[in-house]
Amino acid sequence: MALKIGNLDIKYPAVLSPMAALTDIVYRRLLDEIGGVGFMVSEMISAEGIRRGNRKTVEMMRSFDFKSPQFLQLFGPEPDAMADAARFVENETSFSGIDINMGCPATKVVKRDAGSALLKNPGQIARIVRAVRNNTSLPLTVKIRLGFTKVNVLEVVDVLESEGIDALTIHFRLRAERYDVPANWGYAAEIKNRFSSPLIGNGDIFSAAQALEKLDVVDGVMVGRGAIEDPLIFHKIAGISPVPGMTEIIKRLMELIVEYYPEKFWLLRLKAYTRFIVAKRPNAKKIRQKIYTATDFSDARNYFLQLLSENEHC
Numbered sequence: 336m337a338l339k340i341g342n343l344d345i346k347y348p349a350v351l352s353p354m355a356a357l358t359d360i361v362y363r364r365l366l367d368e369i370g371g372v373g374f375m376v377s378e379m380i381s382a383e384g385i386r387r388g389n390r391k392t393v394e395m396m397r398s399f400d401f402k403s404p405q406f407l408q409l410f411g412p413e414p415d416a417m418a419d420a421a422r423f424v425e426n427e428t429s430f431s432g433i434d435i436n437m438g439c440p441a442t443k444v445v446k447r448d449a450g451s452a453l454l455k456n457p458g459q460i461a462r463i464v465r466a467v468r469n470n471t472s473l474p475l476t477v478k479i480r481l482g483f484t485k486v487n488v489l490e491v492v493d494v495l496e497s498e499g500i501d502a503l504t505i506h507f508r509l510r511a512e513r514y515d516v517p518a519n520w521g522y523a524a525e526i527k528n529r530f531s532s533p534l535i536g537n538g539d540i541f542s543a544a545q546a547l548e549k550l551d552v553v554d555g556v557m558v559g560r561g562a563i564e565d566p567l568i569f570h571k572i573a574g575i576s577p578v579p580g581m582t583e584i585i586k587r588l589m590e591l592i593v594e595y596y597p598e599k600f601w602l603l604r605l606k607a608y609t610r611f612i613v614a615k616r617p618n619a620k621k622i623r624q625k626i627y628t629a630t631d632f633s634d635a636r637n638y639f640l641q642l643l644s645e646n647e648h649c
């Protein structure tokens with residue numbers, strides 16, 4: 336079930352979604368230590384920000400000595416800026432590949448004709464992909480949705496196929512749909528037949544059983560929210576044992592927050608992961624309340640571990 340993306344041999348078929356403010360260096364390193372992830376995608380990073388050497392952008396490109404290949408996700412409307420950014424990633428960072436964001440629904444990104452706005456303009460998709468492809472030899476993947484307000488995924492897939500990308504991820508929703516509508520995997524089989532490089536499906540995978548079922552149709556699955564709710568999901572999909580304990584994982588998460596961020600951000604970072612990590616736990620409300628109202632990181636850390644073990648006994 337291994338994948339080949341460009342010149343990279345990907346050991347596991349489940350990959351980590353790019354998620355702004357969540358798949359930062361801390362969370363990617365945590366999952367890398369746990370294991371079982373085919374590759375991981377960073378938070379989306381602005382090509383223009385790279386060009387300007389924006390300090391926050393540079394921080395988001397920090398890397399570590401990883402086991403699972405790390406892809407950096409770029410976004411932007413401009414082929415030239417995207418090409419410059421791709422060269423920078425190849426020459427100045429240790430990322431293994433580049434993913435282009437053509438699915439972000441956020442208004443501030445769409446207003447700049449980037450992210451999912453590109454789905455309305457297949458000609459611009461071709462220009463961006465060609466510019467990036469011609470300026471890097473790194474494996475190149477693209478992440479799209481089914482369309483902007485209406486489905487035009489087949490047309491977009493044909494453009495991406497002819498531009499020779501190394502793998503394609505599809506989040507099976509329109510830009511216009513929030514998370515209220517279930518992801519529509521009904522398109523997967525037809526696209527799989529149409530597209531020659533690996534096809535990675537994305538949307539609403541929250542368990543190993545769901546991932547394994549989808550892997551009958553697509554070459555890889557991308558997991559987003561499910562990977563924060565359960566940091567062990569990749570481990571479970573890969574069938575690795577023994578499974579590490581959740582308390583150890585949360586302790587390690589806290590250590591990594593402290594290692595990578597200045598003290599003023601520790602609590603903020605913990606709060607960002609908390610919303611998802613506790614989502615499906617029986618005492619989610621209690622944990623959230625304690626963490627969101629905490630004013631001190633070590634208090635929050637202790638509450639978290641204590642409430643987690645209370646939960647573990649349920």
Ligand SMILES: Cc1cc2nc3c(=O)[nH]c(=O)nc-3n(C[C@H](O)[C@H](O)[C@H](O)COP(=O)(O)O)c2cc1C
Nearest residue numbers: 352353354355378379436506538539540558559560
């Ligand atoms: C908080 C959050 C941030 C996200 N940021 C990005 C992003 O930076 N780039 C991107 O392509 N998708 C982003 N997404 C979309 C996810 O990668 C994924 O496509 C979506 O959540 C569906 O997958 P899931 O059902 O497994 O979560 C984000 C999603 C969430 C919940």
